[in-house]
Amino acid sequence: MLSRRTLFAAAASGIAATAVSRTALANLPDPVYSPGPKTAPPPQPSSGRPFNPVVTLNGWSAPWRMNGDWKEFHLVAEPVVRELAPGMKANLWGYNGSSPGPTIEAVEGDKVRLFVTNKLPEHTTIHWHGQLLPSGMDGVGGLSQPHIKPGETYVYEFQLRKSGTFMYHPHADEMVQMAMGLMGMFIVHPRDPNQYRVDRDFVFLMSAYDIDPGAATPKVAEMLNFNLWTWNSRVFPGIDSLPVRLGDRVRIRFGNLTMTNHPIHLHGYHFSVTGTDGGWVPPSARWPEVTIDAPVGAMRAFEFDADAPGDWAFHCHKSHHTMNAMGHDVPTMIGVDHRGMTKRLVSLIPDYMTMGERGMADMGEMEMPLPDNTLPMMSGSGPFGPLEMGGMFTVVKVREGLARGDYRDPGWYRNPPGTVAYKLNASSINAAPQPPKPTHNH
Amino acid sequence: MSAKITLRRVTASVALVALLAACASPVANGAFDEVADTTEQRIGKRPLWIKSEQEEQTVREALDRLLAKPLTADDAVQVALLNNRRLQAGFAELGIGAADLTSSWRPANPGFTYGRLRGGGETEIERAVTLDALSLLVLPISAGIESRRYERTKLNTATEVLSLAARTQRAWYEAVAAEQIAKYAVDVREAADAQAELARRMKQVGNFSMLAYAREQLFYADTTARVAKARMAATAARERLGRLMGLWGRDMAFKLPERLPDIPKQPRDIENIEAKAIAERLDVRMAKANAEATRKANGLTQATRFVNVLETGLMRNSETGNKDKTGYEISIEVPIFDFGDAKATKAENLYMQSVNLLADTAINARSAAREAYTGYRTAYDLAQHYAFHIIPLRQKVSEEMVLRYNGMLISTFELLADARDQIADVSAALEAQRDFWIADTDLTFVTIAPVDASGSPSSLGMVAARSGAAGH
Numbered sequence: 001m002l003s004r005r006t007l008f009a010a011a012a013s014g015i016a017a018t019a020v021s022r023t024a025l026a027n028l029p030d031p032v033y034s035p036g037p038k039t040a041p042p043p044q045p046s047s048g049r050p051f052n053p054v055v056t057l058n059g060w061s062a063p064w065r066m067n068g069d070w071k072e073f074h075l076v077a078e079p080v081v082r083e084l085a086p087g088m089k090a091n092l093w094g095y096n097g098s099s100p101g102p103t104i105e106a107v108e109g110d111k112v113r114l115f116v117t118n119k120l121p122e123h124t125t126i127h128w129h130g131q132l133l134p135s136g137m138d139g140v141g142g143l144s145q146p147h148i149k150p151g152e153t154y155v156y157e158f159q160l161r162k163s164g165t166f167m168y169h170p171h172a173d174e175m176v177q178m179a180m181g182l183m184g185m186f187i188v189h190p191r192d193p194n195q196y197r198v199d200r201d202f203v204f205l206m207s208a209y210d211i212d213p214g215a216a217t218p219k220v221a222e223m224l225n226f227n228l229w230t231w232n233s234r235v236f237p238g239i240d241s242l243p244v245r246l247g248d249r250v251r252i253r254f255g256n257l258t259m260t261n262h263p264i265h266l267h268g269y270h271f272s273v274t275g276t277d278g279g280w281v282p283p284s285a286r287w288p289e290v291t292i293d294a295p296v297g298a299m300r301a302f303e304f305d306a307d308a309p310g311d312w313a314f315h316c317h318k319s320h321h322t323m324n325a326m327g328h329d330v331p332t333m334i335g336v337d338h339r340g341m342t343k344r345l346v347s348l349i350p351d352y353m354t355m356g357e358r359g360m361a362d363m364g365e366m367e368m369p370l371p372d373n374t375l376p377m378m379s380g381s382g383p384f385g386p387l388e389m390g391g392m393f394t395v396v397k398v399r400e401g402l403a404r405g406d407y408r409d410p411g412w413y414r415n416p417p418g419t420v421a422y423k424l425n426a427s428s429i430n431a432a433p434q435p436p437k438p439t440h441n442h
Numbered sequence: 443m444s445a446k447i448t449l450r451r452v453t454a455s456v457a458l459v460a461l462l463a464a465c466a467s468p469v470a471n472g473a474f475d476e477v478a479d480t481t482e483q484r485i486g487k488r489p490l491w492i493k494s495e496q497e498e499q500t501v502r503e504a505l506d507r508l509l510a511k512p513l514t515a516d517d518a519v520q521v522a523l524l525n526n527r528r529l530q531a532g533f534a535e536l537g538i539g540a541a542d543l544t545s546s547w548r549p550a551n552p553g554f555t556y557g558r559l560r561g562g563g564e565t566e567i568e569r570a571v572t573l574d575a576l577s578l579l580v581l582p583i584s585a586g587i588e589s590r591r592y593e594r595t596k597l598n599t600a601t602e603v604l605s606l607a608a609r610t611q612r613a614w615y616e617a618v619a620a621e622q623i624a625k626y627a628v629d630v631r632e633a634a635d636a637q638a639e640l641a642r643r644m645k646q647v648g649n650f651s652m653l654a655y656a657r658e659q660l661f662y663a664d665t666t667a668r669v670a671k672a673r674m675a676a677t678a679a680r681e682r683l684g685r686l687m688g689l690w691g692r693d694m695a696f697k698l699p700e701r702l703p704d705i706p707k708q709p710r711d712i713e714n715i716e717a718k719a720i721a722e723r724l725d726v727r728m729a730k731a732n733a734e735a736t737r738k739a740n741g742l743t744q745a746t747r748f749v750n751v752l753e754t755g756l757m758r759n760s761e762t763g764n765k766d767k768t769g770y771e772i773s774i775e776v777p778i779f780d781f782g783d784a785k786a787t788k789a790e791n792l793y794m795q796s797v798n799l800l801a802d803t804a805i806n807a808r809s810a811a812r813e814a815y816t817g818y819r820t821a822y823d824l825a826q827h828y829a830f831h832i833i834p835l836r837q838k839v840s841e842e843m844v845l846r847y848n849g850m851l852i853s854t855f856e857l858l859a860d861a862r863d864q865i866a867d868v869s870a871a872l873e874a875q876r877d878f879w880i881a882d883t884d885l886t887f888v889t890i891a892p893v894d895a896s897g898s899p900s901s902l903g904m905v906a907a908r909s910g911a912a913g914h
Contacts, residue, residue, distance in 0.1 A: 213851050214842065327851040331654070335647045336640070344636040345854070348629070348861045351844045352854075360850060368848035377850050 031074040034098035039240045049107040051189035057204040058234045062102035070113045078119035085238025091217040092181035099181030108163040108191045114156040123147035127171035133158040141172030163190040164279040165299040167255040179220040199248035204231040208258040214371030229321035229391040236393040237380030244306045245402035253301040256294040265291040268312035275301030306398045311413040316392035324390030326377045383412040470540035480600040484890045489523040491533045512697040515614045522610040525688035539595040590735045604891040611883045613683040619876035620679035627672035630865045631665040637858045638662035709822040718889045719811035725892040729800040736796040814888035821881035828871035836867045
């Protein structure tokens with residue numbers, strides 16, 4: 001006779017999800033796997049209480065099934081391969097096929113049942129970061145529950161008491177497991193869909209990896225000297241842009257599971273900080289900002305009315321975090337006379353080429369062979385040339401006339417005549433300035 | 443200065459040798475031809491015994507021809523066989539041996555005895571001419587012994603020729619490798635120099651601290667010392683080769699190829715290398731001949747019972763006495779009765795000694811052959827390992843370093859440091875290649891003659907051949 005426990009054991013022991021029939025695992029919702037690295041447009045909730053879904057940057061939200069008044073999700077912790085940007089893949093640990101795992105969305109007051117299956121080579125747990133719940137559901141291995149051994153499935157059950165922005169991540173060998181990318185967002189929507197209603201609600205999680213150029217697996221022992229700073233385990237130019245319809249109320253929420261703080265900066269707007277780890281900031285207590293620092297292990301949300309069309313840079317203000325892999329022991333070559341040196345060096349190192357004598361911007365333009373599976377240090381280009389950015393950078397694209405649920409990339413902004421910085425010509429000194437036409441073609 | 447003196451001495455001794463050789467010319471020439479044939483059969487090259495101006499001229503022309511272009515290993519061996527003065531001195535042994543041999547064919551000179559008796563106011567003087575009958579009796583025996591001794595001299599000379607060939611061949615590989623390594627050391631210094639210069643400019647514009655600057659300069663200074671050492675090693679190796687080839691003066695400007703030959707695609711597989719060594723090696727042949735001679739001598743001893751033909755010295759010193767009635771008497775005991783059995787026992791033991799020495803020589807030859815083959819295979823595998831694994835990996839490392847440099851992940855200085863590391867590996871690979879060719883040389887010679895690792899003959903040199911008594 002099969003008990004539920006033995007069923008779970010069978011499910012996890014390698015006969016596993018795909019091989020075991022659905023009827024045999026009738027007690028367990030099928031885990032749903034990642035649709036790919038691009039941003040998935042949010043579907044409206046098909047069951048349970050209504051809510052306005054979030055858009056997970058380069059990610060997606062976990063489907064659920066209703067079981068009585070329980071909303072059931074199934075997370076499978078397992079090794080995954082995540083494309084950090086076109087041209088580079090990382091061997092990470094994730095949930096349901098990606099790192100970070102799917103965003104869990106539910107509504108204040110929901111009773112959630114979360115099945116967690118461990119397909120990692122070591123034990124794990126999940127801690128529901130920020131949630132108010134019974135101590136035994138808090139997911140701290142050894143403290144609040146036994147560790148989930150490889151092959152085992154555990155069930156977490158609790159009621160969501162407050163709406164806001166939360167995260168989930170392991171609380172077992174967490175240094176390694178978070179360095180490997182095990183994490184996800186947990187959004188609890190207000191019971192009233194119109195409370196704090198916005199038109200576009202973006203979420204992402206920040207994580208950092210130290211991957212040796214040419215390798216694919218992060219070094220888990222790194223503490224601070226990471227070389228890939230990611231949003232949802234993606235780096236620019238692999239991070240999708242944030243398309244916004246002109247006039248939309250926009251919310252952007254993020255969590256920080258790296259080991260340092262990130263001053264997140266949006267160009268073109270003054271926004272209001274509307275959410276912290278503890279929930280919503282009352283409107284009277286909100287403060288205007290252009291940069292909001294997300295401390296380690298914290299979540300933040302800000303909102304703005306998208307009244308200024310254009311392509312607006314949105315990035316971490318720590319400049320090393322917008323570079324991608326770079327050498328940290330590279331001496332500064334600026335201003336060093338290289339005359340005669342290149343020739344001598346080429347005789348010893350045939351492929352040698354002088355770089356850095358003027359700065360590092362050359363890197364944004366030059367296309368030189370790199371180690372396998374390595375992204376150029378600064379890359380991505382815009383309508384006016386190289387962007388010289390990588391890592392935690394993307395663009396908020398505010399456009400007129402986008403459809404309500406349309407999250408497709410609208411292309412580069414067409415600046416109205418006279419609204420782009422222009423080059424001063426000798427002939428234009430005495431004449432009225434004549435701005436050049438934009439060179440882009442959108 | 444000292445070279446000149448040495449040369450004069452050598453020339454003087456050569457002249458003396460020539461004189462001696464001329465005395466016993468027909469025999470010695472035949473012996474030299476045998477030595478030359480032995481050498482040619484085994485290594486495909488003939489030595490030349492310079493005894494006339496014309497021959498000297500021939501050698502000079504051959505040298506000019508060989509030294510005109512970069513010397514191959516074969517050329518070097520040929521030059522040494524023609525031009526090494528010690529070898530020429532060794533050929534004189536053949537002449538000296540020939541003289542000994544010739545005199546052994548002749549009976550001993552007659553003796554002259556003088557006696558004086560005095561008594562009763564009378565003095566009697568007795569004179570006698572004696573002819574050594576015993577020496578006549580043993581003449582064929584002593585001639586046989588001398589000719590075996592001469593055989594030994596020939597084998598020794600051939601060993602010396604082959605040993606010189608082996609040493610020269612090894613020295614050639616060492617010299618070529620040392621020059622190549624020195625050249626790489628210069629490349630390292632070039633890398634270090636560029637690095638030091640770049641560091642100087644970095645310092646100049648304020649991008650490098652004194653510490654970083656000093657470290658780079660220190661490295662350059664260090665490589666300069668290494669170049670000096672490598673060059674010294676190259677010079678020493680070249681001098682060694684030059685000495686073996688008997689070169690001096692402007693001939694020392696001989697050219698060597700820029701690189702060692704590639705290692706062969708397949709290693710040599712020598713079947714029955716031990717059997718080959720037993721059959722071919724000159725020391726084994728010599729020990730065999732010695733045992734044979736001792737065996738024959740043993741038979742003779744049993745027949746005559748009083749002549750010890752195993753010790754030529756004793757035979758030569760044999761004398762006869764004469765009788766005397768009244769005066770003083772010179773009495774010499776002839777060991778006819780007492781020594782018979784003892785002599786037979788001694789002869790048997792001498793024979794067994796030679797047999798055991800033969801066995802020992804054979805065991806050593808087998809062992810040397812096995813060792814040489816193992817050394818050869820190991821050297822081959824190592825050289826292959828360097829050529830097909832380490833060097834390609836090193837190149838891969840360098841390529842990847844450039845890729846990292848391209849991504850600004852590492853600096854120019856790290857690239858240069860890698861270039862230095864690469865050269866260290868290239869030097870090690872060169873050494874492995876050199877060691878292979880030296881092992882190859884050893885393997886070639888191990889079945890021919892007893893040539894030990896340092897390249898000198900392991901058992902019998904010229905001096906031993908000259909003074910050695912039979913039975914040893």
